[in-house]
Structure formats: structure tokens, C-alpha cells
Amino acid sequence: QYWWRNLLFIQNLFSHNDMCLNWTWSLACEMQYFVLATILLFTYAKNPRLVKGFTAAIFVGTIMWSYSIGLGAKFQLSFDSAFATGTEIYISPFVRVLPYVLGAATAWYILQNQMKIDISELKEKCIWNLAILVFFSCIYSTIKRDMSVLSAISLFIIGRLLFSLSVCWMIVGSATGRGVWWSRILEAKVFQHINRVSYAIYLLNPFVIAFFFSLTNASTHADPLMLCVLTSGFVVIVYLASVVFSLAFEMPYCNWSSLMLKRGSKQKCL
Structure with a gap:
């Protein structure tokens, strides 16, 4: 019924109960932040102070917004609470923007310091x-459930803040060639390859699982061995599908973008 929202990348601005392909909310967030970031980049070239102030305002605003929504909805660190506040907190671009702001600020800092x-x-x-x-x-801090609403939303916000900062450092440390033994494992080629198809895996895995179970009316027993076999099969199928998806859609677009940028650079030189 509301498929057109997905075409406009605005499905996360409406109730999650009415969403078509509800796991694509993150795709809408990505597109909205991409458009906003593009506007800010062009504005930064002419008025850096304005963009810095606006970015700081977004940072403060998303924290205040998260607190107000969380306290009003009596947020708790549980699946039921996350589902009940899905529209206001879980898929909301106003709440989800915090890691993106930190990532953008980190990228700006490292470029200003010439990758040093x-x-x-x-x-x-x-x-x-x-x-x-x-x-x-941050991942396992949400195990505790019995806490006040203020503590729960504070842990949610601060945890996301610290989690984002830790990821930012991992990216910066790797980009500048400074790391430790376990960080070099993350830089292995196998992880680089998985990173290239990770978003395709995220988008396609619900389709694969839903398609498989639509082919049979038989129930699946919750046997550990059987579930391991089933999961392994899904992993292989989803991976292969994501590679095809990436080659068919992502790679051509990336190559086209690179050619356009190179063409623009050559014209400037001429």
C-alpha cells in the first residue's frame, strides 16, 4: 500500500507498522543523510562556520530529542520497548543521525590534519x-533490564555515542596505518571483500529467508544441528546473491561515478 514511500526514501518518517519492506528503513536514513551531507559540503566551501555550527546543533539536538522521546515513551532496554517505540526511536532519522555526525566530524578532523x-x-x-x-x-551493556527510564535512555544514548567513537577510532587508526595486531586482522582481504557486499547482504537476506519458507508448509524443528545446517545454507545463498547484486547494481554505479569525477577533473585541468 505504501510502496511509494520506499521509492522516495521517506518510509522511516512514518509508522513502522505501515512500512513496506520494514528492514529498508536504514536505506532511507542513508539517503537522507547523503542528501543532507551533500548540501552541507557545498555550503562548507563558502561558509565553514555556518556548517560547523549547524553540525554542532544537530549533535546537541539529536541527544535532546532522544531524551525527550525516550522519557515520554518510558523507554526500556527490551525488545518489547524497542518495538513499541520503533517509529519514534529505532527507525527515526533524528535519533539515528548521532553516529553519522561523529563519523563526519572524524573525517573532517583527519582530512584537516592530512591523515596524520x-x-x-x-x-x-x-x-x-x-x-x-x-x-x-556497549554491545553487552544492554543485558541489564531492570533500571529506571532515565538510566535506560541514558545508557542507550551514551552507549551509542561511545560505540560510534570507538568505531571512528578504528577507522582512523587503520586509515593512518597505525594499529595493533588485532586491528590488522580486521584489515584482512577477506573482511574487505565482505565489507563491499555487506549492505547487499543486509538487504537481500530477508528475501532469501522468506522465499525459502514460502516453498514449504512444513514446520522447522528447533534442533541445534538442523538450525546450524539451515543457517549455513542461508549464509552461502545470501552471499552469492549479494555478489550478483553488487556486480549488477553497485559496481556499475561506482564505476560510473569514478568516470564522471575523473572527467570533471580533466575538464578543470584543461
Whole structure:
């Protein structure tokens, strides 16, 4: 009924109960942030101070918005609460923008410093280890359920903030060639390859699972061994489908974009 919202990338601005292909809410967020970032980049070229102020306002605004919505909805760290506040918190671009703001600020900082970070090797190792500790702490900090609404929404916001900062450091550290032994594992070619098809995997896996179960009326027993076999099969099928999807859609667009940028650079030189 509301498929047209997906075409306009605005499905996350409406109730999640009415969403067509409800897992595509993140695609809408990505497109909205991309459009906003493009506008800000052009504006930054003429008025850097205005863009910096606007970005800071977004940062403060998303935190205040998250607190107001969370307190009003009596948010708790549970699946039921997350589903009940799906429209206001989980898929809301006003709440989800926090990691993107931090990522953009990190990218700006590293470019301003010409991909250089002037810290000692000891501090660098400490930051790397702190980043991975914060990363996993944020993931598992939501295990605790019985807490006040203020504590729950604070943990939600602060956890997302710290989680984003830890990821930002991992990206910056890898981009500047500064890392530790476990960070080099993340830079392995196999992970680089998976990264290229990760979004396609995210988009396609519900289709594959739904299609498989639509072919049979038989129930699936919750046997650990059987579920492992079933999951392994889904992993292989989804991976192959994502590779085809990437080659058919993402790669041509990326190549076309690169050619357009190179063409624009040559025209400027002439």
C-alpha cells in the first residue's frame, strides 16, 4: 500500500507498522543523510562556520530529542520497548543521525590534519585496546533490564555515542596505518571483500529467508544441528546473491561515478 514511500526514501518518517519492506528503513536514513551531507559540503566551501555550527546543533539536538522521546515513551532496554517505540526511536532519522555526525566530524578532523595523528606509540596502543573494550562493552551493556527510564535512555544514548567513537577510532587508526595486531586482522582481504557486499547482504537476506519458507508448509524443528545446517545454507545463498547484486547494481554505479569525477577533473585541468 505504501510502496511509494520506499521509492522516495521517506518510509522511516512514518509508522513502522505501515512500512513496506520494514528492514529498508536504514536505506532511507542513508539517503537522507547523503542528501543532507551533500548540501552541507557545498555550503562548507563558502561558509565553514555556518556548517560547523549547524553540525554542532544537530549533535546537541539529536541527544535532546532522544531524551525527550525516550522519557515520554518510558523507554526500556527490551525488545518489547524497542518495538513499541520503533517509529519514534529505532527507525527515526533524528535519533539515528548521532553516529553519522561523529563519523563526519572524524573525517573532517583527519582530512584537516592530512591523515596524520601525532601521538606516541604507547598512547596509540592504549586507545586501540580501549576502543575494542568500549565496543564490546556497549554491545553487552544492554543485558541489564531492570533500571529506571532515565538510566535506560541514558545508557542507550551514551552507549551509542561511545560505540560510534570507538568505531571512528578504528577507522582512523587503520586509515593512518597505525594499529595493533588485532586491528590488522580486521584489515584482512577477506573482511574487505565482505565489507563491499555487506549492505547487499543486509538487504537481500530477508528475501532469501522468506522465499525459502514460502516453498514449504512444513514446520522447522528447533534442533541445534538442523538450525546450524539451515543457517549455513542461508549464509552461502545470501552471499552469492549479494555478489550478483553488487556486480549488477553497485559496481556499475561506482564505476560510473569514478568516470564522471575523473572527467570533471580533466575538464578543470584543461
